[in-house]
Amino acid sequence: xxxxxxxxxxxxxxxxxxxxxxxxxxxxxxxxxxxxxxxxxxxxxxxxxxxxxxxxxxxxxxxxxxxxxxxxxxxxxxxxxxxxxxxxxxxxxxxxxxxxxxxxxxxxxxxxxxxxxxxxxxxxxxxxxxxxxxxxxxxxxxxxxxxxxxxxxxxxxxxxxxxxxxxxxxxxxxxxxxxxxxxxxxx
Ligand SMILES: Cc1cc2nc3c(=O)[nH]c(=O)nc-3n(C[C@H](O)[C@H](O)[C@H](O)COP(=O)(O)O)c2cc1C
Numbered sequence: 001x002x003x004x005x006x007x008x009x010x011x012x013x014x015x016x017x018x019x020x021x022x023x024x025x026x027x028x029x030x031x032x033x034x035x036x037x038x039x040x041x042x043x044x045x046x047x048x049x050x051x052x053x054x055x056x057x058x059x060x061x062x063x064x065x066x067x068x069x070x071x072x073x074x075x076x077x078x079x080x081x082x083x084x085x086x087x088x089x090x091x092x093x094x095x096x097x098x099x100x101x102x103x104x105x106x107x108x109x110x111x112x113x114x115x116x117x118x119x120x121x122x123x124x125x126x127x128x129x130x131x132x133x134x135x136x137x138x139x140x141x142x143x144x145x146x147x148x149x150x151x152x153x154x155x156x157x158x159x160x161x162x163x164x165x166x167x168x169x170x171x172x173x174x175x176x177x178x179x180x181x182x183x184x185x186x187x
Contacts, residue, residue, distance in 0.1 A: 001049040001176050003030045006037040008055045008066045013126040014087045017160065018054040021085065024169040025052075030176070038065040046076040050176035053077075053117070056125055057088040057105055070115035077115050081176045083168070084109075084117035089140075092124035092159045094148030119175070121168040124159035131156070 003025050007018035015036070022034040030050075037053070045051055055066040070077065090102035106120045127150055129137050141151050150157040 001030050001180055002047070003032050003050040003052065003176060004045055004048040005032055005034045005052045005054070006045075006069075007035075007053070008037050008063050008069075010056060010058055010063060011126070011128050011131065013128070013158075013160075014054045014056045014085075016126075017085060017087060017123055017165065018052070020162065020165060021052055021054065021169055024166055025173060028170070028173045030173065037069045044076075045073050046079070048080060049180055050081040050083075050172065051077055052083045052085065052172065054085040054087065054123075057086065057090070057102070062086075062105070062109055066109070067113060070109060070113035074114040074116075077117075081172070081179045082117055083119035083121065083172045084115075085121045085123055085165075085168075087123050087125045089125050089127070089143065089147065089149060089159070091122040092147070092149060098147055119168070119172055121165065123165055124161065126159065127157040129153040129156055 005018050005022045005025070007014045009015045018034060022032045025032045055062045084106055086106050088102045088105065090098045093099050093102070102122060106117060110116050127140055127144060129140070132140060137153055141153055145151050149159070
């Protein structure tokens with residue numbers, strides 16, 4: 001099957017997650033096109049058997065290009081098996097309330113854009129303390145401390161559960177294949 005994997009990223013981690021998803025789908029026999037949804041010229045979403053979007057939460061929201069893309073392409077996205085990977089720190093929080101908050105972000109995106117992902121996977125993101133400027137480092141350290149996360153700013157921290165991501169990709173791959181098998185023949 002042909003699957004489109006698109007990502008938005010600010011610090012690079014959602015791209016890494018999208019690359020992982022794309023590589024995993026390829027090992028499962030799919031033909032995959034991977035791209036940044038902010039760059040023009042990628043393949044038209046309507047021509048694929050399945051679509052995966054990966055996007056991070058920054059200051060309580062998905063980046064604007066995600067909102068614009070989901071609004072513009074909602075019909076194509078909703079018409080094929082599709083999945084959304086929401087990347088955040090709050091999903092790894094010690095606080096159930098914070099995790100609940102993180103789980104609600106995709107619903108907010110749906111209300112805003114009309115894009116209704118069939119599958120949602122929540123992936124914990126990364127703390128790139130070594131790449132942040134001073135203020136960002138202090139802000140993220142503060143947030144992380146509040147959530148019971150890593151506070152050692154002398155190194156970066158990747159909180160993503162890659163095995164859970166692989167299980168999500170396996171389920172999505174099955175959905176795409178099942179949907180294609182159920183389609184009536186063109187003849
Ligand atoms: C400036 C900044 C603001 C962030 N705000 C939030 C937030 O409001 N909620 C949250 O759960 N994670 C937040 N995060 C964590 C990001 O979702 C996490 O670092 C993710 O890996 C970033 O993905 P990206 O590298 O693709 O941009 C923030 C990160 C940064 C750097």
